[in-house]
Each structure stands twice: as C-alpha cells, then as structure tokens.
Amino acid sequence: MGAVNAEGRFARVAARSLSSAASRSVSPSAGISWRSIFPVAELALDSVGFVSAQLDRAGDERDVEPSADATLDPATVAASFGSERLFRINGAAPQIWAPLSGFFRAEDGWVRTHANYPHHAAALRALLDLDADAGAEEVRQATARWGRFALEEAAVGAGAVVAAVREQAEWAQHPQAEALENTPLIGHRVSGAAAARPWSSGALLPLDGVRVLDLTRVIAGPIATRDLASAGAEVLRIDDPHRPEADWQHLDTGQNKRTARLDLTVAADRDVFDRLLATADVLVTGYRPTALDRFGLSPAALAESHPGLVIGSVSAWGSRGPWSRRRGFDSIVQATIGIALAEQGAQGTQAPGALPVQALDHASGHLLAAAIVHALVAQRTDGGSHEVSVALARTGMELARHHDGSVIADVGGPLPTTTLQLNDGATLTCAPPPLAFSGAPTGWGFVHRWGTDAAAWSANG
Known part of the structure; x- marks a missing residue:
C-alpha cells in the first residue's frame, strides 16, 4: 500500500515523538499561499500527511486491499484548515466570532x-x-x-x-x-498491562470495526475523531445537554459521526455511558486535564477498569506545569x-494579528488522530492500555520556532467545497475530506445536527 508524502519538519518531529516512520518527503508549502511569517502551510500539510501515513500503516497491518497511491491535495488541505469560511447551511454563512471575542x-x-x-x-x-x-x-x-x-x-x-x-x-x-519545552510534540505512554485486542475481520478501510467515544468540543478534538471516522471507525460523540454546542461549529467538524447527549451526573445516563465505554476501543477527550477524574475517567482508572483502551486527549496547555488546568x-x-x-x-496592523487559519486547532487534531492510530496498531500488536495526547500550545511553540520573519503573500485561488444533506433535510456546504491515505473518501457520508442521535452503537457496529 502506498504511503502519502509526509516528511517535512513537523512530520519529522511528530514521528520522533512516536518513534514511528513519517513517510516520504513533501514540498514545505506547495500550493498553499497564506499570509503569515510562520510556516503554516508546512504545518498543515505535514499534519494531514502524518495522520494519512499512520492510516496507511494501519491498513497494511490489517491487509486492507490497497487502492491507488494517495497524494496530498494542497487546495483541499487549505480548504479544510479554513473550513469555517466556506461553511454554509442552505447558502447562509455562520457568525464565526461572538461580539465579545x-x-x-x-x-x-x-x-x-x-x-x-x-x-x-x-x-x-x-x-x-x-x-x-x-x-x-x-x-x-x-x-x-x-x-x-x-x-x-x-x-x-x-x-x-x-x-x-x-x-x-x-x-x-x-x-x-x-514545562512544554520539555515535552514531546505528541505524548504517548503505555499506562497498564492488557492483552492485545483483535482487529475485526473483513476490513475495507484501516479502522473498520473500531469504536470511538468522542468527548470533545470546538475544533481540535472533533477534527481528530472525524479523521478516525473517515478511515472507517464508528464515532459516537457524547455531550453534556447543559452545554450545547454552536450548531454550525458542530456541523463543520461532525461529518461521518453520530452525536448524542448524556448527563454523567444522572445515574441513568451514566449507566448508558458505562455500557458504551465497556465496548469502546478508543476514548477521546477534550476537557482540561483532570476534569473528568471525578467521574472515574482518569487515564489510570480507565486503564484498570477497561484494559486495552486507547485514550486520546487534547488540551490547550498540556498536562504539566502551572497552567495545565486552565x-x-x-x-x-x-x-x-x-x-x-x-x-x-x-x-503592520493596528491590533495584534492572527494566523491565516486556526492552524493550532486543526494541526493538533490531525496529530492526535495520528497518535491514536499509532497506539491502536501498537495495542493490537503488543497489548497494553495506551494514552496519547497533544496540546495546542505545544503545537504553537513548534510552529513559532521555525519562522524566518518573511511574509508570504496571500495569492491563493478558489478552494474546493462539497455538499450533503443534513438529517433534517437542510443542505450543508463545507470543505471536503483532506486525508490522503489509500482508499480515503473524497466526500462525506453524512452529518447530523448536534445531539440528535441515540446514545448507542449502531446495530451493525
């Protein structure tokens, strides 16, 4: 199976974090022209390429029938990283920033x-x-x-x-x-002994048969779980009904996932969650470190109660240092x-500036997905319970150390979009899938409004 080109500077750092091969080389920013003094295009291509390469590796491990070699499409990657600008529901654009932001x-x-x-x-x-x-x-x-x-x-x-x-x-x-300087770009550790779990048989995509419980919000975590869903995993997102997600924000990153609401402080809902977790292969969290400990969902507790589980987490500031809970x-x-x-x-702007896209979120999401795939392969090969993690600030610091002070001119052309129907009949226009593993889909299968699905695995899962 052919591996996607993905070995720029950021992919090499990610690969060292996981002691994994990244793949072949890629032109640092070919085809993407964003105005920034930082190599944002290289970070975007590297992060998408790195998760694609890890998915190719998983497909090889499962003897998935290879398709034609996949290559990164810079325009599609650029569209995905700036997806909120392309997003439309029935032709209407969302309000991206609230007045007080x-x-x-x-x-x-x-x-x-x-x-x-x-x-x-x-x-x-x-x-x-x-x-x-x-x-x-x-x-x-x-x-x-x-x-x-x-x-x-x-x-x-x-x-x-x-x-x-x-x-x-x-x-x-x-x-x-x-604290962050002394941590790898991607954290990975085996947190407990466990037998290797078997892959399901007859896989057509690298993650067919893998069940993922998604406890993430905003962008980075949902990007990670969407990557997993794109590769065949069954992803069920669970949210607190008292903290509704912005409708457009969920839909922009909710493709190929189902979405339900459970209140873990309510006994009946907690029972449902525990039954889901009992047969999950992956749990992904986007809450601040230790925030879920009160529910018995700390990595240590999960390794003991659910041996063999892969736990992925994304945070703003990492799990160490004085700001870890901010x-x-x-x-x-x-x-x-x-x-x-x-x-x-x-x-030369009057107010502080910003990167041309929310690159820390998107790149961190792709890196987390790559780490989860890497951990799944390791678990199926050698066993163990696995923890992987990324932090937006650590990704940002990696990006910041590579700038040379020059400004890339913004001369990018039109970006690709795709359309699909929501489960209530509305028409969604959004960025197409950016991943480039062998057999990667070129379009999305479905997308559902936030919290509208049953909290249950699919009948054929």
Whole structure:
C-alpha cells in the first residue's frame, strides 16, 4: 500500500515523538499561499500527511486491499484548515466570532478574550462588573482600566477566558513554556498491562470495526475523531445537554459521526455511558486535564477498569506545569505565546494579528488522530492500555520556532467545497475530506445536527 508524502519538519518531529516512520518527503508549502511569517502551510500539510501515513500503516497491518497511491491535495488541505469560511447551511454563512471575542486594549498592552460560548460571555461581563447585556464597547472601556496580567489572572477564578497578549520573549520566560519545552510534540505512554485486542475481520478501510467515544468540543478534538471516522471507525460523540454546542461549529467538524447527549451526573445516563465505554476501543477527550477524574475517567482508572483502551486527549496547555488546568482555545494560545504580536509586527496592523487559519486547532487534531492510530496498531500488536495526547500550545511553540520573519503573500485561488444533506433535510456546504491515505473518501457520508442521535452503537457496529 502506498504511503502519502509526509516528511517535512513537523512530520519529522511528530514521528520522533512516536518513534514511528513519517513517510516520504513533501514540498514545505506547495500550493498553499497564506499570509503569515510562520510556516503554516508546512504545518498543515505535514499534519494531514502524518495522520494519512499512520492510516496507511494501519491498513497494511490489517491487509486492507490497497487502492491507488494517495497524494496530498494542497487546495483541499487549505480548504479544510479554513473550513469555517466556506461553511454554509442552505447558502447562509455562520457568525464565526461572538461580539465579545477579540482583542481589547488594557492599561499596559492588549488582552484577547474568547466569549463564543454564552457561559463564557456571562463570566466575562461579571468579571468586568458589566450588565448582562453589555456589548463590545462596554467591554473595551472596562478592559482599558486593567493591567493585562491582572485581568488574565482574575479571569481564571471568574470562569472567563482572557489572555494577556505577550511577546514571544515574554512567553519563553513563563513557567508553562518551560514545562512544554520539555515535552514531546505528541505524548504517548503505555499506562497498564492488557492483552492485545483483535482487529475485526473483513476490513475495507484501516479502522473498520473500531469504536470511538468522542468527548470533545470546538475544533481540535472533533477534527481528530472525524479523521478516525473517515478511515472507517464508528464515532459516537457524547455531550453534556447543559452545554450545547454552536450548531454550525458542530456541523463543520461532525461529518461521518453520530452525536448524542448524556448527563454523567444522572445515574441513568451514566449507566448508558458505562455500557458504551465497556465496548469502546478508543476514548477521546477534550476537557482540561483532570476534569473528568471525578467521574472515574482518569487515564489510570480507565486503564484498570477497561484494559486495552486507547485514550486520546487534547488540551490547550498540556498536562504539566502551572497552567495545565486552565481554559484555552486556539486564538487564546496564539495571543499568549507571542504569535499574535509577531503577526502584527510583520503585517503592520493596528491590533495584534492572527494566523491565516486556526492552524493550532486543526494541526493538533490531525496529530492526535495520528497518535491514536499509532497506539491502536501498537495495542493490537503488543497489548497494553495506551494514552496519547497533544496540546495546542505545544503545537504553537513548534510552529513559532521555525519562522524566518518573511511574509508570504496571500495569492491563493478558489478552494474546493462539497455538499450533503443534513438529517433534517437542510443542505450543508463545507470543505471536503483532506486525508490522503489509500482508499480515503473524497466526500462525506453524512452529518447530523448536534445531539440528535441515540446514545448507542449502531446495530451493525
């Protein structure tokens, strides 16, 4: 089976993290022209290529009938990384950023807020002592009376999401940066003894017969589980009914997955979840480290209660260091680690800048999927319970260390899209599948509205 080209700088770092071959070489940014001083295109191609190469390896292990050699299509990768700009429901574009999400001036610089979720917006208003209907102008006036670091710290206790915008040199001296510098791009460890589980027979795709419980939100985690679904895995996403997901955001990354709601604090729902977990092969989480421990879902507890399980996790700041339990999103990480100010300086904008796409989310998602596939192959070969992990900040720091200060001109052309019907009859326009493993689909099979499926594995799973 032919392996996709995927051995640029970031793929080599990822491969070292897993002691795995990455595959052949790829032109660093062929076919993608994004305006950035950072090699975002190379990160995008490498991350998609790396998970594709791992899926080819899994297909080889299962004797999946090979198809023609797959190659990365840069335009499709670019479309996928910027998918929210192409997304339409019945021709209508979504509102991507809420009014209170953005850069605001502080007394001594800038802060970046993330308030796309209503509970985060409410927490931000409360922190700033504003009325429940206060808008961006009121937030602008309030943040101007704070120091950036004081507001960042106050937000932690208030449940709001606020980052002090830092220079790269400032971040380099932070204890969390130190903790991340000493961790691999992808974490992997065998966390307990377990017999090797068998693959199912008759696989047509590399992950046919693999069951994945998806406890992730926003972008990175859902990208990872969508990769697994694209390769044949049955993915069931489970969400807390009290924390609804933005409809468009789920649909943009929910293709080929089913989606249900369970409240793990309710005994009946917890029983359903436990029955699902008992026959799952993979559990993927996107909550802050230790957040699920109170439900008995820590990696150590899971290795003991469900030997042979592969656990994948994505977080903003990693599992070590003083910020390991902090909230974070792609935009928050960019602001914190110095990317936003570096882009401002290079592009000459009045406010801090941003990467041309939410590359930390997308790349981290693909890297996590690659790690899960690698762990599945290792589990089926040598046994054990496996933990793999990625952190947005660690991905961002890897990207940031490779910039040379030059700005790539934005001269990209039209990007591909695909359409499909939702389970309620609406028409969805979105980016096509970006993966390039042997037998990879060129279109999506289905997509369902958030939380509209039964919390059960499929009858033929």
